[in-house]
Amino acid sequence: MAHPAPVIEITNLSRRYGKTEAVNGLNLTVRPGRCYGFFGRNGAGKTTTIKCLLNLLRPGSGTVRVFGLDPQTDEVAVKSRLAYVPDAVAFYPWMTVRDTLEYLASFRTHWNRELENDLLQRFQLDPAKKTSALSKGQRTQLALIGAISPEPELLVLDEPTSGLDPIVRREFIETVIGAYQSGDPERRTVFVSTHLISEFEGLIDEFTIIEQGRELLTLEADAARDRFRKISARFAQAPALPPLAGALRVRQTGRELEILANGTSDQLMATLRLLGPEELQCEALTLEEIFVATDLLKKAMA
């Protein structure tokens, strides 16, 4: 099984609202068992893409396949195998936590009661409480229980932790790692759109950065941290710099130098070593820093 069938396959997807191209020729492939990050600025087209996966929107052109199926024609088959946590969760306000979970379970052929109870206890959610009385954090927790209890093959998260306090965010991620991912690792795929990237850093296997509806960068997380590096150097005197190939950004203040390297950190380090620095360091950029550096990358590619 070198190449298992992808869980999500998006080919040349476009979708416009009036004259605005929200998604414009997007390609993306998510393999099973992975945690895939989908990063982009506000308005980059993340939510539009996710809505096309869930058949909440129809693609203008291009194809979307989930488990190899078309969400438009095989909506039930697709939706029965995935769960979705949006950023703002709405429940029927007259229902209690217990009612809501029963209601959600009634749509599912499989529902893990033990897991549901574990999570209710972990989050200390009172099953008798009305959903209208829940805080934003508790609503998200309830949505997460509703998404994980059916043990779906694909968990789609759209800005799941925005607006939550740090402790709830932490618990949310631990739950995705522990309760969800550990169940049957080969059949547990996560697709998460977020701009709180640092919290998901350890979870992300691979990611796509989307910009103006197009894919700007797709990389494995380890490969990305290997490719994008920050080099800091200090010299006895302000040096005259030779050409620095692959430098996304060079900042020099007197004797100090900072370079963002795009795949050429080894060569750049060698070049700088020849200048006899007093201090020379190289560290990987975090995924969040890489995301922030995309602007520079875009200019470098243009």
Next chain:
Amino acid sequence: MIFQIDFKAGKPVYLQLVDQIRYAAAAGRLRPGEPLPSIRPLAEELRVNRNTIAKAYAELESQGVIETLPGKGCFLKVNSSPFTKPVRDKLLLTEIDEAVVMAHHLQIGRDKFLALVQERLDYFERKSTQHDSAE
């Protein structure tokens, strides 16, 4: 065992775990027969993908550092490399060469280099026996 993950280290996270476990074994902090943390709680604690931990353990198993007992978990093995002696020598030489090259560029001479190696060997031996007598 306490692990330190650093995303800025520029080394894949699973290799950081591999290195730390190998180091702990060499320094006697982890002894043969002792269990490694289970994947799920460790993944939750470090907030890394469970695949990352599984990959680290698989790597350690292929290096013959740990063994997996079905249904029981992973355990540190009695120190026995699966490689033949010539392969072991060659693997170590590659690492030594790197240190030699580094020493050259840092202008550290032969005597100082050898003294440092002695010192590190003593350090690990001392640590290892300390942990033994602490039992």
